[in-house]
Amino acid sequence: MEFLGEVAAWFSDPASWEGRNSIPLRLWEHVSLSATALALGVLIALPIGLAIGHSGRGARAAVAITNIGRAIPSLGWLGMVLPITLVLFERGGLGFLPALIALVALAIPPIVTNTYAGLREVDRELIDAARGMGMGERRILTAVEVPIALPVILAGVRSSAVQVVATATLAAVVAGGTLGDFILQGIFVRDLPRVFGAALMVAVLALATEGLFALLQRLATSPGLRAATDVGRTS
Amino acid sequence: MTPQARPGGAVVTFEHVTKRYGPPGVPPAVDDLSLAIPAGEICVLVGPSGCGKTTTMRMINRLAEPTAGRITIDGQDVRDLSAVELRRGIGYVIQQVGLFPHLTVGENVAIVPRLLRWPEPRIRERVEELLELVGLEPGAYRARYPASLSGGERQRVGVARALAADPPVMLMDEPFGAVDPILRDRLQNELLRLQAKVGKTIVFVTHDVDEAIKMADRVAILRRGGVLAQFDTPEAILSAPASEFVEHFVGADRGLKRLSLAKVRDLQLIQPLIVRVGEPRVEVRRRMEVDGTGYALLVDAADRPLGWVDSAELAADGTLTEEEATPGAPPLQPETTLRDALSTLLGSSVQLGVVTDERDRVLGLLSVDAISEVLRPDATAPRS
Incomplete structure (x- = not known):
């Protein structure tokens, strides 16, 4: 009880809310780093997933590469990237950039594999029907395959997003700020309420991300793809 | 064709x-x-x-x-x-x-x-x-x-x-x-x-x-x-x-x-006595006596078949209701082939099918006899 009181005291201390080490600043660092990493991850992974999912070619290579990506822990990515960015950008090679690269590497695999799997699951008969009616390959992809695979694709983006938000904490190790910084500080100065408070915020942020994408997934899915039972005879 | x-x-x-x-x-x-x-x-x-x-x-x-x-x-x-x-x-x-x-x-x-x-x-x-x-x-x-x-x-x-x-x-x-x-x-x-x-x-x-x-x-x-x-x-x-x-x-x-070549519509259909829901039973009995077959086909207001009415089981007065019909006449369509019609008829208790149009209105009856007529060696499958 006393501990929770100390956590509350940290949250209510005006000093926690202003200056160069404030909660809003660290939160903003956390959210902007995560959002940028996710956006870049989608930008890289989606075209790859769409290309191999539509053509069925290159699937084995792409899955192998993404699995290697998955096998390397995010801390490992940081360790590999940091020396390179430091050499290339000197002081600019610290903080945001190496953290971003590690998080993008983390974001890519679930999106590639889900996009690929989602497209391959689309009934071949439907694609044959689409082609037989005179749809070009690009239109088959955008008007048939992607809308039908969308729930699966978005599930991939959602799991990437949650992982990125949770892992962005590590950016603190390379001076990237984020809520992880409070955790590091807390460990160094043995201020456990601060560690706990920051971890709590990361958890809430991750859950909020999960919720947001679940909602998005639901909104973006055609009613026709939901179970036949709740497809509106009235709609 | x-x-x-x-x-x-x-x-x-x-x-x-x-x-x-x-x-x-x-x-x-x-x-x-x-x-x-x-x-x-x-x-x-x-x-x-x-x-x-x-x-x-x-x-x-x-x-x-x-x-x-x-x-x-x-x-x-x-x-x-x-x-x-x-x-x-x-x-x-x-x-x-x-x-x-x-x-x-x-x-x-x-x-x-x-x-x-x-x-x-x-x-x-x-x-x-x-x-x-x-x-x-x-x-x-x-x-x-x-x-x-x-x-x-x-x-x-x-x-x-x-x-x-x-x-x-x-x-x-x-x-x-x-x-x-x-x-x-x-x-x-x-x-x-x-x-x-x-x-x-x-x-x-x-x-x-x-x-x-x-x-x-x-x-x-x-x-x-x-x-x-x-x-x-x-x-x-x-x-x-x-x-x-x-x-x-x-x-x-x-x-x-060869029966598949001919359709139900190629045969002469039997025109049954048709009685309608709501008709007075007295009138129905009189018409059945004139007709002499002892049964009639009961249809609803939209001419859709409901089933058979037997003169022996007809109540004394009042008007005909839907419940009086004995169902069991297999439904056929003019486009059904005689082969399918035959197998439908052989599989039902009443070997008399009711042919209906696309709105389910009665066109006439088809019997197994009429189909076997087509099967006679000297007969050629009619195809209009």
């Missing part, structure tokens, strides 16, 4: 078409096929699996490209157009129908008109017209999703979708392969009725000889390796099979199969 002005069809010809999957030397899937399908006819491609019937059909809209030879539609080589343009002008129906689950019925039907960039009001009008044509009330069906439809309804939407841009040629790949026999008979009849209105050139693939004989104006029987065994009218194939293979493929029961 009566020769009549066929509005919408085109002639499809195959000239020495060969399709080989793999290098020369591999046996071809289709071997030097030449045939001409007249405009406005249903041509059924039939044969055992591996005979190349589906490949043959898919070469018409270039889902498969011939290795050698030429295919033309109304004289124009199918390779003159881009594959995409060509396909937009050819209707396509596949076995699992292939309706897009994420689109509504209306959106599914509108696909090809949208690809052709028709103006929206024209598309909306066309969708209404097509749904009505296949017997689905537009107001009730347009906004529904395929998942909420029955198998028969999906099939109808599939046909409407294929007809959307009014193509002269329709390709149908085992369209009724996945539905139960009773529904299949109904859908076949509907397609024949529809074809009488639209007059498309339909290339129809099936592995079912009975379906081929029922649907076809002309049957192309293919054998393994894509060799054409016979291309002729169903009558000619049944009465004069060109080879042992055809004879064998058509089956030993050729005599019985």
Whole structure:
């Protein structure tokens, strides 16, 4: 009880809310780093997933590469990237950039594999029907395959997003700020309420991300793809 | 079938078409096929699996490209157009129908008109017209999703979708392969009725000889390796099979199969005494006495059959009610083949079928005797 009181005291201390080490600043660092990493991850992974999912070619290579990506822990990515960015950008090679690269590497695999799997699951008969009616390959992809695979694709983006938000904490190790910084500080100065408070915020942020994408997934899915039972005879 | 002005069809010809999957030397899937399908006819491609019937059909809209030879539609080589343009002008129906689950019925039907960039009001009008044509009330069906439809309804939407841009040629790949026999008979009849209105050139693939004989104006029987065994009218194939293979493929029961050539509408129907719900029983009894058969067919206000009324069981007074009917008359349609009618009648307790039109109104009765009359050796299967 006393501990929770100390956590509350940290949250209510005006000093926690202003200056160069404030909660809003660290939160903003956390959210902007995560959002940028996710956006870049989608930008890289989606075209790859769409290309191999539509053509069925290159699937084995792409899955192998993404699995290697998955096998390397995010801390490992940081360790590999940091020396390179430091050499290339000197002081600019610290903080945001190496953290971003590690998080993008983390974001890519679930999106590639889900996009690929989602497209391959689309009934071949439907694609044959689409082609037989005179749809070009690009239109088959955008008007048939992607809308039908969308729930699966978005599930991939959602799991990437949650992982990125949770892992962005590590950016603190390379001076990237984020809520992880409070955790590091807390460990160094043995201020456990601060560690706990920051971890709590990361958890809430991750859950909020999960919720947001679940909602998005639901909104973006055609009613026709939901179970036949709740497809509106009235709609 | 009566020769009549066929509005919408085109002639499809195959000239020495060969399709080989793999290098020369591999046996071809289709071997030097030449045939001409007249405009406005249903041509059924039939044969055992591996005979190349589906490949043959898919070469018409270039889902498969011939290795050698030429295919033309109304004289124009199918390779003159881009594959995409060509396909937009050819209707396509596949076995699992292939309706897009994420689109509504209306959106599914509108696909090809949208690809052709028709103006929206024209598309909306066309969708209404097509749904009505296949017997689905537009107001009730347009906004529904395929998942909420029955198998028969999906099939109808599939046909409407294929007809959307009014193509002269329709390709149908085992369209009724996945539905139960009773529904299949109904859908076949509907397609024949529809074809009488639209007059498309339909290339129809099936592995079912009975379906081929029922649907076809002309049957192309293919054998393994894509060799054409016979291309002729169903009558000619049944009465004069060109080879042992055809004879064998058509089956030993050729005599019985000839019943598939004739439809219920080709026979003289018996006109029963018809009484209507709400008629005074006194009046009914008087009419049954005059008629003398001892039974009458009870129909509802819309002329739909309810069942039989027996004079012996008729109550003294009051008016006829629906509950008085003894059901059990198997329903038949004018387009049902005599073969299907016979098997339906033999399987029911009352060997007298009630023939109804597309609105379910009574047209008359058909007895087993009338069908066996056709089977007499000296009788020829009537086909008007």
